[in-house]
Amino acid sequence: MIIAIDAAGGDHAPHEVVKGAIAATEEYGVNVALVGRRAQLETLIRCYGVKPSLTIIEASQVIDCNEPPVQAVRSKPDSSIVVGTNLVRDGIASAFVSAGNTGAVVCSAFFNLGRIEGVQRPALCSVAHVDPANPFLLIDVGANVDCRPEFLVQFAQLASFFARGVFSIDSPRVGLLSSSEEEVDANLLVNESYQLLKKTNLNFVGNIGGQEILQGKADVIVTDGFTGNIVLKTMEGLGDMLHNLLGAEQAFGISRYLRDTALVHYTQLACMVGRMDYKEYGGACLLGVKGNIVVAHGRSQAAAIKNAIHLAHKAAQTSMVQAIRDSMYTSE
Amino acid sequence: MIIAIDAAGGDHAPHEVVKGAIAATEEYGVNVALVGRRAQLETLIRCYGVKPSLTIIEASQVIDCNEPPVQAVRSKPDSSIVVGTNLVRDGIASAFVSAGNTGAVVCSAFFNLGRIEGVQRPALCSVAHVDPANPFLLIDVGANVDCRPEFLVQFAQLASFFARGVFSIDSPRVGLLSSSEEEVDANLLVNESYQLLKKTNLNFVGNIGGQEILQGKADVIVTDGFTGNIVLKTMEGLGDMLHNLLGAEQAFGISRYLRDTALVHYTQLACMVGRMDYKEYGGACLLGVKGNIVVAHGRSQAAAIKNAIHLAHKAAQTSMVQAIRDSMYTSE
Structure with missing residues (x-):
């Protein structure tokens, strides 16, 4: 099980994100994929600690925290937010965590994952x-x-x-x-x-x-x-x-x-x-979309990133999305 | 200038109200009229301190904090809230303060004072x-x-x-x-x-x-x-x-x-x-009615009552109601 994290999102990215991701791999034994600019992230990992459970997924674009969400998501298909969401859509990651532009994360999840039927x-x-x-x-x-x-x-x-x-x-x-x-x-x-x-x-x-x-x-x-x-x-x-x-x-x-x-x-x-x-x-979970999405606070530092990854991991482990999907069928 | 205060309203009435009213007369030199049951209030004043600037206005009924406001105001014309509002309407008091049922105070002010034209x-x-x-x-x-x-x-x-x-x-x-x-x-x-x-x-x-x-x-x-x-x-x-x-x-x-x-x-x-x-x-001021009405917190103790009386006194001194009335004419 891999948890993807937006390494370009939030006030303290990428440094605090990398530190938080490393801490999460150590503390919870979780596999984490950092989504962002490979060259920069490789340098940081060498600096903060190489981990076999830490991988990098390239995303060349960044959505700024003040960009209008819909437009940003549509115009930046290689942004960390869109790439991260698509890792969940494609079954590569079990959850995606971002401390970036909340509106853009929500939009990307709507567009790329879609709503669970009935929600x-x-x-x-x-x-x-x-x-x-x-x-x-x-x-x-x-x-x-x-x-x-x-x-x-x-x-x-x-x-x-x-x-x-x-x-x-x-x-x-x-x-x-x-x-x-x-x-x-x-x-x-x-x-x-x-x-x-x-x-x-x-x-x-x-x-x-x-x-x-x-x-x-x-x-x-x-x-x-x-x-x-x-x-x-x-x-x-x-x-x-x-x-x-x-x-x-x-x-x-x-x-x-x-x-x-x-x-x-x-x-x-x-x-x-x-x-x-x-x-x-x-940290907030976006409930009702076809995938586990956790939005961390924009001001998140390493400890908050670690906690958000832990939350995402728990949501993935307990099959939240499937549980909601099943219940929506039942309640209809 | 007299400030009327609801001696029957709030969780700590009448004791804390009387103590707060006495403190306000001492600290701000303001004349205060306690609105409530005369016999009980006379006993309390004797206990906490007789002041020439402190008077009592009889009100035999009490509106409970959980009563539906409209019904309570209509069915209890001799409640401290209605009597207090009417002291303002009749020009006897320059302001009325209550820590009682907020909805009832607002209703009583609507019914008995009315809105300033244009509000x-x-x-x-x-x-x-x-x-x-x-x-x-x-x-x-x-x-x-x-x-x-x-x-x-x-x-x-x-x-x-x-x-x-x-x-x-x-x-x-x-x-x-x-x-x-x-x-x-x-x-x-x-x-x-x-x-x-x-x-x-x-x-x-x-x-x-x-x-x-x-x-x-x-x-x-x-x-x-x-x-x-x-x-x-x-x-x-x-x-x-x-x-x-x-x-x-x-x-x-x-x-x-x-x-x-x-x-x-x-x-x-x-x-x-x-x-x-x-x-x-x-403490909150009800703005837009034809009179100065201050709502204090239901949990008010003496210090809060004193502060609320002070606020009402300032509103009355600065002719808030007249200022709003004038401005409404100007802005039309």
């Missing part, structure tokens, strides 16, 4: 680790900014499969992100989605308010891609601010002192802020 | 203090969950007046909350609102992504009431979590040590978490 709108499902005691999936975080109620129901189904397959949660609790805990007080989209979700065989636990997101009331939180994107990035912005306040080096010095003196609250806090740091964490 | 939808404008270096107004945070683009433009106008009047910002920078910094990549509502905002004489600075909310790029951030409510509550939920991690007493002990040893980052962090604590901060 109306593939969606980005983010894995949130802020509180390790209460991890949750947030879907959609940006693939569909304008949604109909039936899309949200399908997002809930897709994320429930993901929660079962990748996180081994038997009956994932599904919550609907809302401005109100009441059944009827939210906007039209949420009110209608609520009524539809009640009728499914999902483990629907009702509306989840913004302040409840981190309280562990649901394993899957469903929303439209506009709201989901803003919520995710609001948490990221707060994480940035906390991180800046803590200051990495000083935080380490302080936390060591506090640990020594058994004042553990501060170290817990520093850990939490670390988990809100999208340079290390973050 | 399509009054909106809740929240004053965010998370980073004191970068305070901002977020509008709407829940009064209008389904919006049209022209509503968002008017929210921007209302909040700009508020920023000028109450915060003395000459030309408030207006940002549009979006899932994308691009002009066209967000949802339909935001894309259309963007085009309309460009044509106004507001100081429109473009889209603001979720991660940019706290970066001080705009003085006013405009969004629909659904998204605004969720963003506000997401920040609140994170604040709760941080607060729990810090632990009030231990935080104090640690921060004293760190201050002594000149490790200031932790104390800065503790301060920030304190500002994210809606038991102390928070």
Whole structure:
């Protein structure tokens, strides 16, 4: 099983991508294919460590993070994003990971892999680790900014499969992100989605308010891609601010002192802020397309790349795509 | 000038409301009218401190925080919320503050004060203090969950007046909350609102992504009431979590040590978490109705009540309502 990774995508490519890929081969015993410019990647591998489980696939073009996605994907067939997606389409790689232009990754997956039959709108499902005691999936975080109620129901189904397959949660609790805990007080989209979700065989636990997101009331939180994107990035912005306040080096010095003196609250806090740091964490799975696609944060450094490869590997091992395909047939 | 306060509204009424009202009379020299059950309030005032600037207005009914707003306002004409709103309508009070059922406060203001001519939808404008270096107004945070683009433009106008009047910002920078910094990549509502905002004489600075909310790029951030409510509550939920991690007493002990040893980052962090604590901060002004209405957080304790009274006092002093009314005539 090979996991392909976009070596040209993200703010810290290719250096951090190569380092993260090497770490993933070491830690998880996974085979990784770096997709990018061969000459450059060969130099970096020699620099960071040659591994038999690390290969290179040539891709001569790069899609910039600010390029309009559809146009970029169409005009750059030899870009790392398109080449990487096609490795999945052609069965050469079991999954593709990119920290590059999210819109372009989504477009490339739509065009080159296609939707699983029965899926109306593939969606980005983010894995949130802020509180390790209460991890949750947030879907959609940006693939569909304008949604109909039936899309949200399908997002809930897709994320429930993901929660079962990748996180081994038997009956994932599904919550609907809302401005109100009441059944009827939210906007039209949420009110209608609520009524539809009640009728499914999902483990629907009702509306989840913004302040409840981190309280562990649901394993899957469903929303439209506009709201989901803003919520995710609001948490990221707060994480940035906390991180800046803590200051990495000083935080380490302080936390060591506090640990020594058994004042553990501060170290817990520093850990939490670390988990809100999208340079290390973050990663979303594009669910509903015919292949495993993981989008890592644009600011990903080696640790985040390693984590994203691990997520992609787990999705591939648990045959996520086949599971969703089977369920779509069943639910029809 | 009298500021009326709902002594029956909020999780910690009436005790914390009375304490907050007394603190406001002392700190800001403002006259406060407590609206609630006279006998109970007289006892509390005797307990917490008799003040010549503190009066009581009888209201025999209470609207519970979970009651359906419209029905509650109609069926309870002697509730503290309705009585308080009517004190503003009748010119007895210059503003009304409530930590009670937000929906009921908004309904009561709609029914009993009415909209300022030309205002399509009054909106809740929240004053965010998370980073004191970068305070901002977020509008709407829940009064209008389904919006049209022209509503968002008017929210921007209302909040700009508020920023000028109450915060003395000459030309408030207006940002549009979006899932994308691009002009066209967000949802339909935001894309259309963007085009309309460009044509106004507001100081429109473009889209603001979720991660940019706290970066001080705009003085006013405009969004629909659904998204605004969720963003506000997401920040609140994170604040709760941080607060729990810090632990009030231990935080104090640690921060004293760190201050002594000149490790200031932790104390800065503790301060920030304190500002994210809606038991102390928070408060939103209902803009666009014919009177000054401030909604405090349901979990408000004395300090938050005092702050909310201060905000209401400033809005009344700067003749917010008249300024909005004048501007609506001008812009027609």
